[in-house]
Amino acid sequence: MPCRKFALQIDIEKITKTYAYAGKPAHVVLKDISFAIAPGDFVIILGESGCGKTTLLNLLAGLEHPTKGCIRADGEIITGIHPSRSMLFQQPxxxxxxxxxxxxxxxxxxxxxxxxxxxxxxxxxxxxxxxxxxxxxxxxxxxxxxxxxxxxxxxxxxPRILLLDEPFASLDTFTQAHIQEELVNLWLSENFTAVFVTHDIDEAIYLGNKIILLAGEPANITDIFTVEETYPRDRNHPRFKEIRNSILERFKNAYLAKRTLL
Ligand SMILES: Nc1ncnc2c1ncn2[C@@H]1O[C@H](COP(=O)(O)OP(=O)(O)OP(=O)(O)O)[C@@H](O)[C@H]1O
Ligand SMILES: [Mg+2]
Structure with a gap:
């Protein structure tokens, strides 16, 4: 077996991502986002469609570059793709x-x-x-x-970090549950850091030890929830209902704030 290394520490430092379109105003998708991913974390990026989740994952992969700020992997600024970071897309x-x-x-x-x-x-x-x-x-x-x-x-x-962009969204409920369990087992045995994008709250709570809520236009982090229950998890754990309600409440507030601004 090749020599195993520990999972990566990732530091996202005040990143802004703007897309420029010819003849149109620039679109600021993410603004001033900062957070840290500890080695071995299972981080969930949770947010509604179009808020910039894939954009954030692409920045972590090195497929795109921040307009401002930087992302570091074990202290080194990410400037492009690297085999230590592997990506799983929504469609196989x-x-x-x-x-x-x-x-x-x-x-x-x-x-x-x-x-x-x-x-x-x-x-x-x-x-x-x-x-x-x-x-x-x-x-x-x-x-x-x-x-x-x-x-x-x-x-x-x-890889030392696995980036997953809604990889199970198009699977049926039973297959989804199975593959989520397989992913947790692999994460426990293979010692990688996982960053998983989803808009499914139950999936987020079942998988993640840290759930980052992305909301707003431009998007920013509205909350970070920590899920302390040990793995493998019981989907019916009473604490999950509480976390689910808190997340829904935060999204409701973010949604109402957006409507007030319109
Ligand atoms: N390469 C690009 N060029 C221009 N605009 C882009 C590009 N990629 C994304 N965008 C814009 O950035 C915004 C966020 O897109 P992104 O795909 O990151 O959202 P998302 O949260 O992943 O959505 P979904 O849940 O539907 O996959 C959208 O308004 C999108 O049109
Ligand atoms: Mg996406």
């Missing part, structure tokens, strides 16, 4: 001409990260319950299976 994006096995191995191969790659790919396919589909093409897979292949692909290079 697999290469249809490659087998499941080849899809999982693909990123490591192009980075020349091939030490014990056969073993690693087989291991993650087994964890994901996909060993029997190693030679199948992605077209034969259900949506849930395809998303599990993407999860295996995202983890096979042992």
């Amino acid at each position: 994006a697999l290469l249809p001409w490659l087998t499941v096995w080849e899809n999982v191995a693909y990123g490591c191969k192009i980075r020349n990260d091939t030490d014990k790659l056969d073993y690693r790919v087989n291991q993650f396919l087994e964890i994901m319950g996909l060993t029997g589909f190693a030679d199948s093409r992605p077209g034969l897979l259900s949506l849930g299976m395809a998303q599990r292949v993407c999860l295996a692909r995202a983890l096979v290079g042992h």
Whole structure:
């Protein structure tokens, strides 16, 4: 096995992200956002559609750059993508001409990260319950299976931070519950930091130890909730109902504040 490193410390320091459009006023999506992600955290970014969650994740991935401020990973400013940060998108994006096995191995191969790659790919396919589909093409897979292949692909290079953009939103409730449990087990065993974007409050409470509420135009952090219950969690824990109500209350206030400004 390759040498395992500890999960990353991320510091988001007063970042603003503005998109400029030709002939139109610039659009400030995120303004003056600061927070810290401790190594091994499972952080949730929770906010309504269009508030800037994907934008924030893209900044963390290094796919985009802040207009102001900076993001540091273990003290170093993020200037671009890096194999220590892996991303899982909302829709499974697999290469249809490659087998499941080849899809999982693909990123490591192009980075020349091939030490014990056969073993690693087989291991993650087994964890994901996909060993029997190693030679199948992605077209034969259900949506849930395809998303599990993407999860295996995202983890096979042992990233130190996993960025997930509403990865389970299009799955049915049962598959969603299963894959959420698998993700928690992987996070517990693989020692990565997770940053998970969602607009599903129950998913947020089940998965995260820190829930960051993003709201407003431009968006800012309105609250950070800490969920202290140990993992793996019981979805019916009485404390979850309380947290859920507090989050809903905060969103209601943010929504009313926005309407008052309109
Ligand atoms: N590359 C881009 N160029 C210009 N504007 C963009 C770009 N990416 C995002 N935006 C704008 O930034 C705002 C926030 O978009 P973003 O995709 O981050 O929201 P979101 O919270 O992820 O929404 P959803 O929950 O629907 O995925 C939107 O108004 C969007 O139009
Ligand atoms: Mg999005």
